Amino acid sequence: MSTKAQVHFQLLPVELVHKIFDYLNAEAIVFSMRLVCKQLYSIVNAYNRYELDFRYISKSDLPLLARIIDPDAIISLKLSKTEKERSIRSLLKHFRTDFTRLQSLALFNLYDRDLKIIQNRIMKCPLKTFSIFNELWNVRKTEAYISNILLHKDLSKIEVKLDYDSITLIDWPMSCGLKHVIINNCSSATIYTILNHSPNLGTLVITDNYFENFEETITNDKQFNSVISLSLAISANIAMENIRSLLSCLPCLAHLRLISKTLSSDDSLFDGSEWEDLITAKVTLLKKFEFSFFGDLSAYNGSVTPKSMINSFQTLFWLQTKQWIVKCEDGPDNLQSWTFHIYSIPIFIDEFHYPSPVFRVVHSTLNTDVRCEKVTVDTNRLILYLTKMMSESTLELVSTIVRVQYCDSES
Template identity: 45%
Template sequence: MSTQRIYSLQTLPIELAHRIFDQLDTQTIIFSIRSACKLLYSITNTYNRYALDFHYMSKSDLLLMRRIIDPKNVISLTLSDENETHREIRLFFSHFRIDQFIRLRSLTLFYIEYEDLEKFRKHIMKCSLKKFSISSNVLGNNNIASSLSAILSHHDFREFEFDGSENILNEIQWPVSYGLEHVTIAQWYSWSTVYFLLSHLPFLRTLVLKADPAGISFKETIVTQYDITQLCHLSSLSLNSRYNITTDNMRSLLVHLPMLTHLRLIGQQPLTDSLLFDGFQWENFIETKLPALNKFEFWFSKHLYHYEDVTAVESIMTSFRTSFWLETKRWFVKCDYVENKYCRHLYFYSTPIYRDSLDYLDGENTILYSTTNNINNNATIIVNTQRLSLDLNKLMAQDIQQNVSFVVF
């Protein structure tokens, strides 16, 4: 008679237990698992891939981490000088020696001052850092730009994230000869920024532009100002814009990206270019100019004239019900006809939904009609977002009427 073997965290090989730890935050490992029993206490002490995130950690927890965790076992570090964690970076330096973090691979700094950045820069140049993220609320500082330029020249660098002023961004000297592959800019101010990055980073594979802080205009002459022959290496582009998505400026950029496999376009405000809502136009352009594209995500909206009714929704959706969308690419889209006391408008988006922030059905908006190119009109809508706002009363009422189902990640 065979007996069924029971597995638990204590019976797993240490290597597998550490793999599980990789998916947990440091507080869970230290405050929950470590104190469970002597065996787990020992296993946590030999774990060497800690990700220390002091962003929302109390001073007492920071001091406890200093006592428990050996710096050489830390591969990721996050620090912040925001209002909630004011002077945390100085506190960190008073209790830790940055040169002891010899295996650091990822460093994230929120609202750092120049003097503190310089301390990190000296260490970064000596370790094998792969990812560096920084945000600064300083409007303009040539010293910060100079430090960032030096940091980016590090030959091991592969990923860079920046959230700061245009003045600092424009002063950064980008290292053409090094292998920077992934760049995220939290606030982009002009199309010149886009073309400058693409033309100066020949090994760039992923470019994420999260938001333009104000309406910016696209000029065709920008395209000719830069050598964009190297753009063909880019495989993923994510662009989040308040006002600046039009068919012309998208085509002017995308025509130079034949190796693109992933494209995400998010329009935060209602758009006026009707061609963006034309599935036939997208189909022709993608087939001829973006043959490698296999993942296309978007969120568009537009105001409707007073005479436009639900037939406008079906007219748009018809162009997205071809074999190209449904069979070749299997890209599913959804369109919501929404009304409030001021106007009517359309939300037109791909599913699953990918947005950093999503306000769904605020108190003033009501969905009058909704349809999709998916045969199963009641399919679950998967939402991938960091911040979700819902009017639950209205959503529950419409859920009963429309059988709407959401899964949020």
């Protein structure tokens, strides 16, 4: 009779155990795994990829955690002053030296004095990722701090969520090594500045843009060939001419996402032939195109209907060459009954409420019974109404597929 060999966790290769530790928080590693046995005690002591989130470390655990973990073993910090008595100075004083191997830093709602303390301790760190989320008023030096962070030679990704005025004051270096930029509340002039000063930029995500007069911002025929992914969430009335001016600078785009948050008055946005001409002329390498636009049917005086709009997206270019599916539906309840919503599948929404009265497809380029079609939603945040789900029929519930994407931001 053969017996199955038993594999003990502590006998796994150290590299594999450390890989498992990468998915645990520092408290679990230090206060649980380290105390299991002598073997795991040694494995934990050799671990050097700690990620500390000070938002969730208790005040009583912090001193012990700081004594056990060598600052050189910390590669990621998330800092937030959530209580008055827990200043950044009091948090960091527990660590005897600076964080010389810090690669990722995320800051949440900090004041000027906090930023100054942090800057003194991390300016020499090999930062690769930096994030700042600040909703506080009267923080006057945030933009200067970000400008200094941009000077880090190893920095490749930055995420900024500040008020509009602060973002416009950021001083971008003449040439920075950023490959990924996520930013909110910025003007078209700021977008062009980022493009012009980031020769290695591959991904640009703008979460709230007013998109005013982009064609006037462009001062020459310069093209930014490194950018392959662009995502814009637009809070103002968008025009096709604005988009045309932007795409003329980005000939190598492979992924384009355009999400309009307001009613659009430019009927070119709802015309598949206009988009086909633009894409074939300006962004021939585009493989993935996601869009969501709201329109006003009353502006057409009955001459245009959702059905006639969807017909323009039923050419060989859309259905066979690109295989991009487009749907049209009534506007959401918070808008008037004469509004309509035209979008690509899968649709991207930052926050999705389910079940939702928003999605009632009336026309699709697939020419099928729209009541039987599934609506696929990509979202960063899913909110479920359990009571309503229990009262709905099973058929209605399965008509929507929700794919929640991971988004590392302040919860």
